[in-house]
Amino acid sequence: MNHTKTILSTVAAVFLFSGLAGAAEYEVTQKNKTFSVKELTIKVGDTVKFTNEDDFFHNVFSLSDLKTFDLGSYPKGEFKSVTFDKAGEVEVECAIHPSMLMTINIK
Amino acid sequence: MKYCGDRLVRGLLLASLVTLGACATAPQTGEEKTALKAGDPSLQHWLLPDTPPYPEDNKPTAERVALGKQLFFDPRLSRHGNMSCASCHSPMFGWSDGLPTARGHNGMLLGRASPTVINTAYNSIQMWDGRKKDLEDQAIGPMEASVEMNSDFDRMFAFLSTNKGYRDAFEKAYPDEGVSKETIAKAIASYERTIISNDSPFDRWVKGDEKAMSEQQVRGFKIFIDPAKGNCAICHSAPNFTDDGFHNLGLASSAGEDADPGRFAHKPIRILKGAFKTPTLRDVALTAPYFHDGSAETLMDVVEHYAIGGVVKENLSPNIRKLNLTRSDKEDLVAFMEALTTEHEPVALPVLPLE
Ligand SMILES: [Cu+2]
Numbered sequence: 455m456n457h458t459k460t461i462l463s464t465v466a467a468v469f470l471f472s473g474l475a476g477a478a479e480y481e482v483t484q485k486n487k488t489f490s491v492k493e494l495t496i497k498v499g500d501t502v503k504f505t506n507e508d509d510f511f512h513n514v515f516s517l518s519d520l521k522t523f524d525l526g527s528y529p530k531g532e533f534k535s536v537t538f539d540k541a542g543e544v545e546v547e548c549a550i551h552p553s554m555l556m557t558i559n560i561k
Numbered sequence: 562m563k564y565c566g567d568r569l570v571r572g573l574l575l576a577s578l579v580t581l582g583a584c585a586t587a588p589q590t591g592e593e594k595t596a597l598k599a600g601d602p603s604l605q606h607w608l609l610p611d612t613p614p615y616p617e618d619n620k621p622t623a624e625r626v627a628l629g630k631q632l633f634f635d636p637r638l639s640r641h642g643n644m645s646c647a648s649c650h651s652p653m654f655g656w657s658d659g660l661p662t663a664r665g666h667n668g669m670l671l672g673r674a675s676p677t678v679i680n681t682a683y684n685s686i687q688m689w690d691g692r693k694k695d696l697e698d699q700a701i702g703p704m705e706a707s708v709e710m711n712s713d714f715d716r717m718f719a720f721l722s723t724n725k726g727y728r729d730a731f732e733k734a735y736p737d738e739g740v741s742k743e744t745i746a747k748a749i750a751s752y753e754r755t756i757i758s759n760d761s762p763f764d765r766w767v768k769g770d771e772k773a774m775s776e777q778q779v780r781g782f783k784i785f786i787d788p789a790k791g792n793c794a795i796c797h798s799a800p801n802f803t804d805d806g807f808h809n810l811g812l813a814s815s816a817g818e819d820a821d822p823g824r825f826a827h828k829p830i831r832i833l834k835g836a837f838k839t840p841t842l843r844d845v846a847l848t849a850p851y852f853h854d855g856s857a858e859t860l861m862d863v864v865e866h867y868a869i870g871g872v873v874k875e876n877l878s879p880n881i882r883k884l885n886l887t888r889s890d891k892e893d894l895v896a897f898m899e900a901l902t903t904e905h906e907p908v909a910l911p912v913l914p915l916e
Contacts, residue, residue: 487804509788509795510795510796510804510880511878511879511880513830513832515830517828517829517830524830524831526831526832527832527879529879549807549824549828549830549832549833550804550806550807550808550832550836551804551805551806552685552686552691552805552806552807552828553685553686553805
């Protein structure tokens with residue numbers, strides 16, 4: 455059972471599309487109280503969509519120097535997106551579950 | 562399956578879509594699929610491992626646990642020599658103190674209830690507001706706090722390193738590490754890792770003993786995990802009946818400007834205003850009164866609070882809403898929570914070294 459969970463939790467940050475301008479959208483899911491990826495490397499101007507796939511609410515926020523945001527909390531099936539406009543590193547967390555952490559590297 | 566992983570992130574669009582489809586068909590972990598039968602495989606994730614995790618540099622040994630136990634019960638670690646860890650975390654009160662909120666240095670009334678020590682060894686974060694990471698990190702906190710044990714560390718180190726019993730015990734437990742805040746904390750944490758509740762009637766029922774819980778208790782468990790009924794397991798989740806998360810429960814005390822900010826003081830994110838850590842429910846029948854402010858006297862009071870969906874709605878956790886529970890549903894829930902008590906061996910108090 456736990457095995458299945460672990461495998462599931464590695465469900466990718468799915469690369470969704472690449473527009474003409476070169477900006478891409480990525481999806482990071484929240485499932486079994488983990489972000490689907492621990493680290494994600496993207497380019498300046500790319501967008502990351504955070505989707506909750508758990509039966510309970512999650513939050514998404516960052517208090518990193520590079521970018522500060524709080525997407526609030528939302529239930530299963532809902533998502534919110536953030537566009538990253540500066541190069542550097544951003545730590546993303548869930549305020550409700552502090553063990554949920556990931557890093558986005560913006561190149 | 563591995564390739565559902567991040568390696569595909571930069572992969573072809575088509576490949577990504579295929580991956581997404583494949584992953585989406587994986588089984589759900591919703592509690593509605595749990596079979597309410599003693600020993601059923603779907604219940605096994607509720608069992609706790611016998612040995613809780615510990616940090617690499619503090620593997621529990623008999624010497625470490627014995628030293629930690631002495632320190633835990635020794636009031637001489639406090640400034641006035643009258644308060645130990647056990648003053649607020651007493652085995653007589655389920656490793657809490659039976660008070661709505663704690664009493665500290667000089668009997669000062671503190672703002673929050675003393676949380677139980679039971680099963681904190683399994684927590685990934687400590688304290689009502691999560692300001693401590695692990696037990697080693699937590700153990701010194703109350704000694705440092707001027708409103709709690711208010712310890713005089715210079716005097717404490719001098720005492721512990723000249724007292725022959727303690728000097729020998731430290732040397733056996735932590736050879737060459739000396740007497741320091743670190744070794745005191747490590748010893749106390751090692752002792753706390755032995756304060757475990759994982760052999761309750763519920764655990765025995767999960768393992769297959771159908772007589773371990775009454776019919777009413779099994780009904781209570783069903784309500785507990787049913788999202789449409791009690792919805793309790795949404796936060797009090799398996800296996801330690803906590804999600805190690807932070808939620809605002811809409812307690813009456815959360816209204817107003819002077820309300821305890823809880824987790825928000827450490828992480829200034831809006832939903833954390835008035836949010837506190839989900840406590841374990843193991844041995845919960847031993848640890849009344851309840852909530853971080855001690856405002857509920859009984860387990861039934863707790864259930865009634867959730868049934869009405871909280872009192873203060875401002876910044877209320879979205880997991881909390883008015884519940885559709887009958888009187889007998891509520892009684893079943895309380896009966897189930899009473900099935901979470903492990904029958905412990907009586908705690909033998911340590912003899913403390915006098916010189
Ligand atoms: Cu979360």
